[in-house]
Amino acid sequence: MAETNPKRSMDPNTGFCYQTGIYSSLNAPIPLPPTNQPLSVAEYCISLLHSTSTSGATTFVVNATTGQTLTYSQFVSQVRSLAYCLQKRYSLSQNDVAFILSPPSLHIPVLYFALMSLGIIVSPANPLGSNSEIAHQIQLSKPAIAFATSQTSHKIPSLKRGTILLDSPEFLSLLTQSNIDNNTIKPVKVNQSDLAAILYSSGTTGRVKGVMMTHRNLIAMMAAIHHSNTTEGNVSDKPPQSVTFFTVPLFHVFGFFMLLGAVLSADTVVLMERFEFEEMLRAVEKYKITDMPVSPPLVVAFVKSDLTKKYDLSSLQMLGCGGAPLGQEVARQFNEKFPNVLLVQGYGLTETTGGATRVIGPEEAARYGTVGRLSENMEAKIVDPVTGEALPPGQRGELWLRGPIVMKGYVGDEKATAETLDSEGWLKTGDICYFDSEGFVYIVDRLKELIKYKAYQVPPAELEHLLHSHPEIADAAVIPYPDEEAGQIPMAYVVRNPGSSITEAQVMDFIARQVAPYKKIRRVAFINSIPKSPAGKILRRELVNHSVSGGLSKL
Incomplete structure (x- = not known):
């Protein structure tokens, strides 16, 4: 930090310090586990799950396409069983990479948690990717093993430990080993600084890059979700049991961190193998969906489609919009059509493990166009792209971010890492933004050409x-x-x-x-x-x- 006490000359309205040119979050910092404490994000989420009052019989995941469900107690026992088998049969070792190429299913969360609990790096990719895109991703992450389905496995070259098909009897048998308790599994010491995942992003320029996320990055993100459950949850009329419909893919950072967050919150997650708008509306009615992470095109569909009148959507309470900027007019029209649904925006990148800013509550949601204020534990700068000068509120420049959710770097690409992350830990987002006089962030344009x-x-x-x-x-x-x-x-x-x-x-x-x-x-x-x-x-x-x-x- 540039100062011993950066809050000293901080403007309480914006979080801006005129001495350092740094914006700090206006929210109180969230305590995180000590950095030297060995802890995987899987262990962190499951320990918080166990601390909730949820019974193991609560449904964790529903596959709306097939109607299959998984309870929390089944989930935890499958994670244990799979971790044990992966250790014993496949001799996977810590820091090996597992490439995952599959549409959404009940197996994906189990797979993510089992791998991460063993210190194996999870690397999920888009199952619709072309052969050359997949080949490039595999070249970046150098996986030891892959998990795919009989539909996607042909895209994967032969790997050291082979490819396991998630829709095979072999895989199903790995989930149901009985007599496994915590003593059967060889304990693995996972440091928070170890890699947990490699997710694919285009970075700020050029070809697809593999974003290296540590357990610490994800734990910091999960701590923020846990904090908002225990504080903001009490303010709103959020029911103790949220039912979240996932419209965002589980290989995308938005879906990835939301899935981990659902576990620690003991929420029910509804997935669909292939997204279809009317099927989603049917699922909202059938499963009484309360929350949905969405991208702007879906908000447009909600506004424009008459199909919404065919279904009972009264259970919906909140849509969290991210992935791209949402037009002010669309937000306004959505609120007119669905006055009882809170539409909130957030902003983040794969490189920031998801949300770096967010809108909280109805009052902030009524400020159309903003992506909210800086999340807890985060700092920002607005930098003039020409002079490199740090700019005060009201002035536009490139948004730089720093905090515990900022990635470790790009796998196998030191040049791109050095161009994006500076020596002081600032991530250059490539987005042109400004802070207003109350610390709200607005995205104006992109420096990057994506x-x-x-x-x-x-x-x-x-x-x-x-x-x-x-x-x-x-x-x-x-x-x-x-x-x-x-x-x-x-x-x-x-x-x-x-x-x-x-x-x-x-x-x-x-x-x-x-x-x-x-x-x-x-x-x-x-x-x-x-x-x-x-x-x-x-x-x-x-x-x-x-x-x-x-x-x-x-x-």
């Missing part, structure tokens, strides 16, 4: 690389194009080779065959040349302006 399609990150560089590989394409640039439903869609500007008559459909099809569905190019314009700076950098802003003005201004 396209946010729904809550997914699409790096233009990756798509441009593929476009350049087409024999009929001379040059190409990919930009975000505004879309009400998805937030942004990838749009390509393409320069044809002389004599080529390649069509929009052919360009889109060429990319669609090589990438996951969310990365598809959904709009194409042909152009004579791509505008570039003298150094050869694509002038994306010109293309964005051109696309939005309907191409009337000639480039």
Whole structure:
């Protein structure tokens, strides 16, 4: 810390200190376990689960697609059984990486907890990823073993300890070993500084990166959830038993930390193997869903769809929106249509283990456009991208964050780590933001060039690389194009080779065959040349302006 007492000259309204240029959280710090205490995030969550008044018969997970359920006592015994078998039969050792490629199921939470309790690093990826994307992720994380399904396993190369199919009798037998108590399992000393997970993100630029998360990062995130359950939970009329429908994937940071948080809170989680809007509405009615983590496109669907009138959604109390900025108008329309549902926003990155800021309660939720205030134990700076100067409230600059939830770095990529994390532990988010006079954070724009399609990150560089590989394409640039439903869609500007008559459909099809569905190019314009700076950098802003003005201004 720059000062012995950073609170000394801190503005109590904004958390800003004029001496250091640092914003501190306005919330009191949350105590965390001593750093030198060996503790895995799995052990931390399960110990808090045991301290709740929940009975083991409470339902933990429901698969809305199949109707299967898992109680908390079944969950804990399956975690024990699987941990024992993985130790005994597969000779997995601490700090090995386990790659996971599977749609949501009851097995995923059991798998995450069993692996992390043994100090094995969990690395889940999108089961819809293309073969080349999966190959790149495996190259980054270097897993010893993989867990997949009979549908996804063909995408995984042969690994040292092989691939276990989650839908096989072999795997099911690993969950039901009887006579296992804590003494049967060889104790593993997991340090909080050890890696717990490698999640995939595009970072602030370029290709997909593997974000290294420590047990400490996740424990700090879980401590914040536990704190809000025990304090904020008493303020609102939150029922003791929350039923949360997961619309966000379990391999994405949002779903990942929400799943861990559900365990320590003893909530019931409802999953769906393949998301479908009307099926989700049916599940809200059937399971009396109270909470949902959502991305902005889903809020738009709630606002626009008449299907919402067909179902009884009266159990819904709160939607937590993240993954991309939510338009003020959409938030307003949602509140008009669903006055009894609290819609709150938060902000975070894979690199910050999820939530770095959040909105708390109805009063803050009524401030449209903000992603809330800094979470407990967090510090921030707003840095002028040109001068590097730390800016006071009301001024826009790049948001830098520091705190116990900031990642360890990018796996196998020291250069990207050094560009994103400085020597003092500040994470450069690549987002242009400002703090208002009451310490609320607003996201204005992105320094980074990522396209946010729904809550997914699409790096233009990756798509441009593929476009350049087409024999009929001379040059190409990919930009975000505004879309009400998805937030942004990838749009390509393409320069044809002389004599080529390649069509929009052919360009889109060429990319669609090589990438996951969310990365598809959904709009194409042909152009004579791509505008570039003298150094050869694509002038994306010109293309964005051109696309939005309907191409009337000639480039």
